[in-house]
Amino acid sequence: xxxxxxxxxxxxxxxxxxxxxxxxxxxxxxxxxxxxxxxxxxxxxxxxxxxxxxxxxxxxxxxxxxxxxxxxxxxxxxxxxxxxxxxxxxxxxxxxxxxxxxxxxxxxxxxxxxxxxxxxxxxxxxxxxxxxxxxxxxxxxxxxxxxxxxxxxxxxxxxxxxxxxxxxxx
Amino acid sequence: xxxxxxxxxxxxxxxxxxxxxxxxxxxxxxxxxxxxxxxxxxxxxxxxxxxxxxxxxxxxxxxxxxxxxxxxxxxxxxxxxxxxxxxxxxxxxxxxxxxxxxxxxxxxxxxxxxxxxxxxxxxxxxxxxxxxxxxxxxxxxxxxxxxxxxxxxxxxxxxxxxxxxxxxxxxxxxxxxxxxxxxxxxxxxxxxxxxxxxxxxxxxxxxxxxxxxxxxxxxxxxxxxxxxxxxxxxxxxxxxxxxxxxxxxxxxxxxxxxxxxxxxxxxxxxxxxxxxxxxxxxxxxxxxxxxxxxxxxxxxxxxxxxxxxxxxxxxxxxxxxxxxxxxxxxxxxxxxxxxxxxxxxxxxxxxxxxxxxxxxxxxxxxxxxxxxxxxxxxxxxxxxxxxxxxxxxxxxxxxxxxxxxxxxxxxxxxxxxxxxxxxxxxxxxxxxxxxxxxxxxxxxxxxxxxxxxxxxxxxxxxxxxxxxxxxxxxxxxxxxxxxxxxxxxxxxxxxxxxxxxxxxxxxxxxxxxxxxxxxxxxxxxxxxxxxxxxxxxxxxxxxxxxxxxxxxxxxxxxxxxxxxxxxxxxxxxxxxxxxxxxxxxxxxxxxxxxxxxxxxxxxxxxxxxxxxxxxxxxxxxxxxxxxxxxxxxxxxxxxxxxxxxxxxxxxxxxxxxxxxxxxxxxxxxxxxxxxxxxxxxxxxxxxxxxxxxxxxxxxxxxxxxxxxxxxxxxxxxxxxxxxxxxxxxxxxxxxxxxxxx
Numbered sequence: 016x017x018x019x020x021x022x023x024x025x026x027x028x029x030x031x032x033x034x035x036x037x038x039x040x041x042x043x044x045x046x047x048x049x050x051x052x053x054x055x056x057x058x059x060x061x062x063x064x065x066x067x068x069x070x071x072x073x074x075x076x077x078x079x080x081x082x083x084x085x086x087x088x089x090x091x092x093x094x095x096x097x098x099x100x101x102x103x104x105x106x107x108x109x110x111x112x113x114x115x116x117x118x119x120x121x122x123x124x125x126x127x128x129x130x131x132x133x134x135x136x137x138x139x140x141x142x143x144x145x146x147x148x149x150x151x152x153x154x155x156x157x158x159x160x161x162x163x164x165x166x167x168x169x170x171x172x173x174x175x176x177x178x179x180x181x182x183x184x185x
Numbered sequence: 186x187x188x189x190x191x192x193x194x195x196x197x198x199x200x201x202x203x204x205x206x207x208x209x210x211x212x213x214x215x216x217x218x219x220x221x222x223x224x225x226x227x228x229x230x231x232x233x234x235x236x237x238x239x240x241x242x243x244x245x246x247x248x249x250x251x252x253x254x255x256x257x258x259x260x261x262x263x264x265x266x267x268x269x270x271x272x273x274x275x276x277x278x279x280x281x282x283x284x285x286x287x288x289x290x291x292x293x294x295x296x297x298x299x300x301x302x303x304x305x306x307x308x309x310x311x312x313x314x315x316x317x318x319x320x321x322x323x324x325x326x327x328x329x330x331x332x333x334x335x336x337x338x339x340x341x342x343x344x345x346x347x348x349x350x351x352x353x354x355x356x357x358x359x360x361x362x363x364x365x366x367x368x369x370x371x372x373x374x375x376x377x378x379x380x381x382x383x384x385x386x387x388x389x390x391x392x393x394x395x396x397x398x399x400x401x402x403x404x405x406x407x408x409x410x411x412x413x414x415x416x417x418x419x420x421x422x423x424x425x426x427x428x429x430x431x432x433x434x435x436x437x438x439x440x441x442x443x444x445x446x447x448x449x450x451x452x453x454x455x456x457x458x459x460x461x462x463x464x465x466x467x468x469x470x471x472x473x474x475x476x477x478x479x480x481x482x483x484x485x486x487x488x489x490x491x492x493x494x495x496x497x498x499x500x501x502x503x504x505x506x507x508x509x510x511x512x513x514x515x516x517x518x519x520x521x522x523x524x525x526x527x528x529x530x531x532x533x534x535x536x537x538x539x540x541x542x543x544x545x546x547x548x549x550x551x552x553x554x555x556x557x558x559x560x561x562x563x564x565x566x567x568x569x570x571x572x573x574x575x576x577x578x579x580x581x582x583x584x585x586x587x588x589x590x591x592x593x594x595x596x597x598x599x600x601x602x603x604x605x606x607x608x609x610x611x612x613x614x615x616x617x618x619x620x621x622x623x624x625x626x627x628x629x630x631x632x633x634x635x636x637x638x639x640x641x642x643x644x645x646x647x648x649x650x651x652x653x654x655x656x657x658x659x660x661x662x663x664x665x666x667x668x669x670x671x672x673x674x675x676x677x678x679x680x681x682x683x684x685x686x687x688x689x690x691x692x693x694x695x696x697x698x699x700x701x702x703x704x705x706x707x708x709x710x711x712x713x714x715x716x717x718x719x720x721x722x723x724x725x726x727x728x729x730x731x732x733x734x735x736x737x738x739x740x741x742x743x744x745x746x747x748x749x750x751x752x753x754x755x756x757x758x759x760x761x762x763x764x765x766x767x768x769x770x771x772x773x774x775x776x777x778x779x780x781x782x783x784x785x786x787x788x789x790x791x792x793x794x795x796x797x798x799x800x801x802x803x804x805x806x807x808x809x810x811x812x813x814x815x816x817x818x819x820x821x822x823x824x825x826x827x828x829x830x831x832x833x834x835x836x837x838x839x840x841x842x843x844x845x846x847x848x849x850x851x852x853x854x855x856x857x858x859x860x861x862x863x864x865x866x867x868x869x870x871x872x873x874x875x876x877x878x879x880x881x882x883x884x885x886x887x888x889x890x891x892x893x894x895x896x897x898x899x900x901x902x903x904x905x906x907x908x909x910x911x912x913x914x915x916x917x918x919x920x921x922x923x924x925x926x
Contacts, residue, residue, distance in 0.1 A: 039211050047204040056204070061215055066906045068219050073866075073904050087906040090882055090899065124202035147192070147199045161881040168595050169561065178195045183397055 031071055034080060035064060041149045042088055048144040050092050051133060053122045059092035085145070085159045127184070131177050142167050143174035190371065298613045299653040300604065304638075305337055305344075311646035314624050315633040316359055321382070322633060323347075323357035323364050324648050334366045336382070339631070339650065347380050347387065354378070358402040363424060365390070365402045373397065377409055379422075390422055396441075404448020406469065412442070419444045419453045421469060432467050432474070445494045450516065452494040454501075464499065466516065477514045477521065492535045495585050498568075500524075500534040500541050511543050511566075524566055524573075531564070538587030540607060541566040544580065563592040565607070576605055576612075584627045591627040598623055604632050604651065615651045619644065697735065702754055705736040705776055736776050812844075815883075818868035819846050825864055827856035828887060843882040850889045858887040858896035859914050862905065869903035 029037070039060065046056030063084050067074060074080050132140055141160060145151045146167075151159070153167045160167065305322065306312040312335065315324040320340040325332040334347040334354045347364060348354045357366040362382045369375035374393035377400060380386070391409060394416075400409035407422040411431075418433040419442060435442075435455050443454040451467040464477035477499060493500055499514040511524040511531045524541060525531045534543040545562040563581035566573040579599070581592040588608055593599030598621040605612040615622070620637035623646070627633075632651040637644040694707040735754050816833055823830040831847040846865075850856045862885055869883055883903075887896035895914060899907040 035212060035215065036208070039208050039215075040206050043207065043211065044199075044203045048199065048202075053204050057207070057211065061211070061218060063906075064215050065218050070904055070906070079902075083902050083904060083906075086881060086901045090901065090906070122204045128198065128202045143195075144199075147196045148203065172596065175191060175195065178198060179191060181198060182191070182194050 031068060034067065034084070038081065038084060039064070042084065045085070045144040045149040046088055046092055047122065048132060048148050049089075049137070049141050050096060051129060052096070055092055055095050059088045059095060062091045063088035079155075079158065081151075082155055082158045085149070085151075089141070089159070125181075127181055131181055135174055135177055138162075139170045139174040139177070142170035143178065146171055194371070298606070298611050300613050300615060300651050301653065302615060302618075302649055302651045305339075305648040305650055306335075307647060309643075309645060312648045313635050313646050314356070315635060315648045315650075316357055316626060317628050317631055317633045317650070318359045319361070319629060321359045321364070322648070322650065323359045323366075324635070325355045325357060325366075331370075334364065334380075336364055336380075337648075339652075348378075356397070358400070360402045360404065361424075363402060363407075365400065365407055367395065367397065367400075369393075377407075379407060379424075391420065399443060401445050403446045406446045406448055406451070408444045408446045408451050410442040410444050417442045417455075419451060419467075421446070421451055421467075423469075430469065432465075435463075435465075445492075447494045450494060452499055464501065464514070466499065466514075475519070492537065492583065492585055495536045496538050496587070498536055500536045500543075502532045502534055502543065511541065513541060513568075535581070535583040537583040537585050537590075539568050540583060540587045540590070541568065542576075542581050542583035542590055545575075563590075565590055565605075577603055582625065582627050584629070586629065588630065589627045589632070591625055591632055593622055593625060595621075596624055597621075598637075599625070602632070602634065617649065619647075622649070693735075697754060702735075703738055705738060708734050708736070738776055815844055815869065819865065822861050822864035822868060823848055826858065826861035827851045828858060828861055843884060845884045846886070848885070848887045850887065850895065854889045857914065859910050861885070861887060862896060862898045862900075862908060862910070865898075866900055866903060866905055869900060 042060045042063065043053075043056050046059055047053050050056055050059075066087050067080065067084055074083050132143075135143070138160070142156055145156045145159060146153070153171070156167045305315075306324075306326070310327040310329060312324055312326045315322055317323075317339070320338055322337045322339055324335055326335045326346075327333075328349075331351060332353045332355050333349060334357050335344055336347055336357075336359070337344040348366075348368075350368075352368055353370050354366050354368050357364055359365075364380040364382065366378050366380075367375040368378050368389075375395050375397055376389055376393060377391035377395045379388055379390045390407060391411065394411050394413050395409050396412060400407065405424050407424060409420055411418040411420045416433075417435060417439050418431050421430040421432065422428075423430070432451060432453055439455045439457045441456040443456070445452045446469075449468065449470060451469060453465045453467065455463045455465060457463070465474055466477055467474040497516050499516070500511065502509045502511050504510075505526075508528060508530045509532045510526060511534050512521055513524055513536075514521045530546045532544050532546075534541055536542075542563065542565050545564050561580070562578055563576040564573050565576050565581075565583070576590060577592050579592045579594040580596045581590060583590050588606070590605045590607060591603065592605075593602045599617065600621045602615040602617045602622040602625055603612055604615055604627065615632060617634065617636050618638060622634040622636060625632060625634035630652060633649065635646045635648050638647050690707045694704060697704045697707070737754075812835065819833055820830055826848075828848045828850055831849050833844070833846050836843050836845060848858070848861060850858070865883065865885060881902060883898075883900040885896065885898040885900070886894065889895050894909075895911040897907070897909045898905055
């Protein structure tokens with residue numbers, strides 16, 4: 016990645032590119048499973064990575080760029096969802112000539128999977144996506160979500176109960 | 186299915202339904218955006234260079250001073266009392282090292298009440314999800330290939346392997362002389378097997394038409410939903426005669442049917458394709474059935490795993506239009522009674538002799554609720570007195586005979602496992618070893634669970650049983666001069682207090698009133714759920730103010746001053762603890778001044794020198810500290826930047842808490858908003874490191890006198906993630922121009 020940071024900083028054992036390689040898919044997948052909007056997820060993830068690039072030196076000094084990345088991406092996605100309707104976002108895409116357009120392959124999840132996810136309270140959906148999709152630990156999830164680890168476990172328990180239904184039905 | 190397998194299957198589910206990979210496209214698009222950022226940054230460098238030197242001096246001065254002050258604040262001795270899920274429950278924690286000695290049969294005890302814990306299994310494979318009745322204990326055991334069913338006679342200690350095949354056998358249930366279980370791999374179909382301990386004969390009861398886990402064995406009856414393409418029935422096997430009854434005839438064809446039995450009645454919960462569930466009670470002795478007036482929508486039956494039918498009654502929870510409430514149907518009278526009517530969610534009831542137990546969480550609509558699950562309470566309701574009490578926080582179970590209740594922080598790997606003797610009003614922490622207690626249950630005077638223990642090799646799940654000798658059920662005894670309250674708390678009369686205790690109480694009372702807490706009384710030597718606790722604490726604390734209870738009017742909670750009130754109590758108590766007052770337990774009791782009913786709703790635990798390590802858990806007080814520190818940092822940053830702090834407040838949504846800070850330029854639109862953001866970034870970053878990222882997201886807005894924005898910034902974990910600064914101010918900060926968006 017030409018614009019990336021290729022030098023590994025002493026404060027963090029990975030380069031910026033390595034973090035992108037490691038987290039890009041997971042971040043987009045997790046955001047998609049949370050917000051159930053593929054384009055929104057990709058946009059928010061892009062923004063988060065741009066911010067990580069801009070603030071790299073400071074973020075790695077926090078010792079946990081992953082948590083920061085997920086947190087920023089959540090906030091971006093949340094803002095998008097709140098402020099921009101899907102239609103207006105599409106409009107913005109049409110008129111936006113800036114670089115960075117994403118070519119997104121089709122996403123065709125099972126209907127019952129989406130149905131169950133959409134019925135989960137958001138916190139449960141977030142916890143489940145970060146746990147099952149992004150493979151974050153409960154302590155990392157607690158940090159990203161800003162809640163206690165006990166609360167994360169509770170959310171996961173409830174999400175697990177709901178998702179179990181899908182598994183039992185098939 | 187155990188949680189590990191379930192988690193793995195859910196992971197697969199996520200993978201199967203994940204958005205397809207777009208890494209290359211993503212990286213390509215990202216690269217273009219980064220180039221764009223780089224170009225903007227380079228274009229602005231000359232402008233930046235003109236003012237860097239001067240701005241650097243200003244910023245460093247402001248930043249350095251602010252950072253010093255904040256660091257000094259957060260690293261200083263902070264009097265903190267943590268009130269958490271853990272602190273709601275009685276009993277202290279003890280060393281885990283002793284409990285991890287898997288070679289000992291008895292691995293721990295709650296000595297004050299005579300509880301001892303036995304490790305039933307010890308091998309290189311997992312033994313999980315025990316169930317018990319009478320002297321029989323059954324569980325599933327992994328044999329290196331699949332799960333098998335094991336049965337132990339707890340009186341003789343003899344263990345028998347009931348299955349030995351290449352198929353998974355799980356979800357055993359035991360009653361009397363019989364053991365039932367499900368046979369089939371994880372994706373089904375499942376057969377239902379029944380073993381008779383008297384004849385040592387196993388028979389197949391149902392063939393591939395049983396839903397996983399949905400069956401029950403009680404008395405002479407084995408019941409299960411029988412499902413095939415166009416059939417939804419409940420089958421009832423009479424063990425003594427071998428007769429099979431069928432309960433059916435529901436129209437239209439329901440989506441699911443659930444069944445429970447108490448040995449005579451069969452309760453069928455019928456979930457139609459649309460609309461509310463229906464509850465039908467079938468009397469196997471008369472062949473008659475009655476529809477239960479559910480007085481609402483039965484909405485939690487599908488998660489049925491508890492005891493809903495027992496003691497001549499049925500319990501369930503139903504949504505009343507605002508939140509879930511608990512209902513009880515008395516079979517003899519045919520009447521339905523609503524046990525709760527409040528603004529919180531009451532769910533997952535269980536019924537035992539004379540009592541009902543359920544979970545209570547704040548509803549999502551409750552204002553100021555950080556997380557409903559973090560405040561999950563276990564409620565025990567006395568059917569005769571109609572009095573309810575909060576046992577603690579977490580997940581509860583109730584024995585069918587109503588003698589014991591059980592609760593733990595989590596259903597899996599709970600660090601604490603509290604058992605409560607309802608009859609003798611005693612509670613004890615069973616101190617589960619290893620990974621903690623998973624899926625505990627309480628039945629017939631015993632508590633069973635499984636824990637992962639570390640032996641010579643890899644940790645393996647082992648079966649544990651806690652029980653106690655019959656003659657040690659009320660070892661604590663009640664001091665003759667004490668007066669039990671409705672919450673089981675016992676107050677020592679004032680004339681028995683030592684001078685030091687009186688002095689401490691008076692001081693605390695004074696501090697609380699001065700801080701605005703509407704105190705009704707401050708008392709001491711209060712036992713929490715039983716006198717044994719009081720005795721133990723008295724012994725530990727050399728009879729000097731071991732326990733304090735603060736009573737406040739219920740109105741203080743209803744007025745949404747909950748956080749303020751509890752935090753003040755915690756804080757003021759912690760100040761005294763830090764100063765050397767040996768307060769060990771703090772209980773906060775609300776008092777309804779109209780009905781005189783009391784309820785203990787929060788409880789903290791502090792050691793002589795501050796927060797006891799075992800109680801360390803992120804909690805409100807830490808948030809409060811972090812908030813206070815953040816506000817201090819904000820005010821300082823505003824002062825350094827020459828701007829006025831207009832408002833400072835926290836909002837909360839599904840993604841956590843956000844601090845919103847609004848500021849205005851000073852007189853004549855003076856001040857430096859860039860410095861404000863820079864200083865905040867430094868101070869909040871340090872603060873988050875200290876507080877565990879309690880101030881996760883900060884939004885900063887600065888306006889001029891005309892109300893026009895001059896700065897907008899978002900900081901995540903104390904680091905800028907979005908920043909816009911009016912052009913005229915950009916040269917006044919040391920920050921890289923590339924970050925202004």
